[in-house]
Amino acid sequence: MRTSFRPPASAGLRPKKQVPHNVKTSRRAAWIFAPSLLVSFVFVYVFIGVTVYISLSNWKIGTSPNLSLREPFGGTYGEIIQEQRFQADIRNVVIFTVIFLVLAILGGLVAALFIHHVAVGKGLFRTVFLLPYALSFIVTGVAWRWIFSPSTGVNQILRNLGIENPPGWTTDTTVLGALNDPTGTDFLKVQFGIPVALLPIIFAAGWQLVGFAMAMYLAGLASIPEEHLEAASVDGANTWQRLRHIVLPQLWPSTITCFVLLLHVALKIFDLVVAMSGSGPGFVTDVPGIYIYNYLSSRYDKASAMAIILLLLTLAVIVPYLIRGYRRERKA
């Protein structure tokens, strides 16, 4: 096949891109890419559409499809938001996400700053911090379930320290700093606050993912030109000033990446909770992922509605992030 290098007329090409090639080659590339795109499109977008439809339908049991639309329209959503379990799930996933993000991102940042400056053993420290990331959430979950098991776990240490009644951890129904006290007739049916039972799960998730944040920050730190720091030192900036005015601003992109990627992990959290506690007493450790799983056997409509709510929460974070990446690329 002869390939001519004359600049392409107009159709279907972005001339600024590197390879001079003709329209024919470009079309061919598009055709080869098409099957992957089509399959992904069906399995992501079409299937999400199907889930949306199921959430609006009367389909309850998987084996007996009922595709009639539920009256009133969107009734399933109206039904689930009044449930105590749904409200507990939203509380749990919000609390889990916030504390976990602070823990993992701050922990990762501090770890990276120390490991970046340590004189010996940098590779070893880095390897150990990132090791949990190679594990399955189920492995992490069973290990931390054991660490926090009420009679044989950390409570023994707490008792030795003189704490008479240590918490029951994943089976504890205490809600710290509760903002409300539902009476049963209110719309809100759960106490909003920090459930003690979530703490072990947050620690476990933090342990598993702090290394990810550290790796992102180490990559960011490595890209800061040494000259900037030297220049600041010459100008008399102390360690804290250099950190505050040079290092941290340059680490901002790493922070955004960590924030978005860890946030979407937190919203989708499922395996870890299954392995550590399941739903817990009074759904104290229930999360949307488990809700959806439980209703797959009895209520397709409710499972789908919750899945769509979870999807919307995730997309609210991911779409702006992807659009930002897309815009930057067009500029580049």
Add this chain to the structure above:
Amino acid sequence: MAVETLQPTPTTNQQRRRPGTKNRKPKSWKLPKTPGGWVVLAICTIATLGMLVPVYVIVATALSGGHGAPNFFLAFPDAPSLEAFKGAWTKLHGSLANSLQITIPAAVISCLLGSINGYLLSKFPFKGSSALFTVLLVGMFIPFQAVIIPVFQFLNMLHLQGSILGLIVVHIIYGIPITTLIFRNYYEGIPSAIIEAAAIDGAGIWRTYTRVMLPLSVPGFVVAGIFQCTNIWNDFLFGFILASPASWPATVTLNNLIGTTTVNYSELMAGAVLVAAPTVLLYLVLGRFFVSGLTAGAVK
């Protein structure tokens, strides 16, 4: 970022000698010179030991024998034994084989597809290709619960429900976005002049791919391969919902070891060691590529 980390950073001798710049070779084993340096070293050591506590707990408990569990999670067994591993192996070996049969083909095929897509997107961009790529990337982040019912019904229609083949297909399809991203970033770092040269010699898209790009892609395949192997091996959701007992991956069987009433923690921890071993070994042996995959998974 990904590509940069894959290639050795060129360092001039001048740079290397300048004090303050990190020099990777020759390895420096200099002890800290200032009190501050010692404090940093001490904090790093303590934090690292802290990170290792759960690892110690898993191993120590796994070695505590086949009868239940010790009374305290930090206790090291007086008489370490591999008894718990026997029990765990009996229950897990079938699932470990399933995991292997799912992971290897799914990782290989999704990497191949990702490599082709990445090659096209980076070297033959067409109108709207970067927008379509962004549309494709969304698939990487969606909670799979939002598609699980249609996936389940789809596999049912093909009579693949509950089979290993069904899980392979699902992992391949949902692996396309991430592998495409990793390879696209990787190929951006390969000079387009090579493609032009191949085109002048009369090679078409496919020929350029198989003769020119593939031989240059080994590091890309290692990174994407590790990333996919780890992801698929560690998957729980798809296995939990789409597999049947005969095709359960190891993560699902490990979770089932927890049981409903009492938990045999020594056997559970031995099982955890067996399930974790392949990915941990991969990480320890090929750590550098593992980190590249991490940063490659991040959209810039």
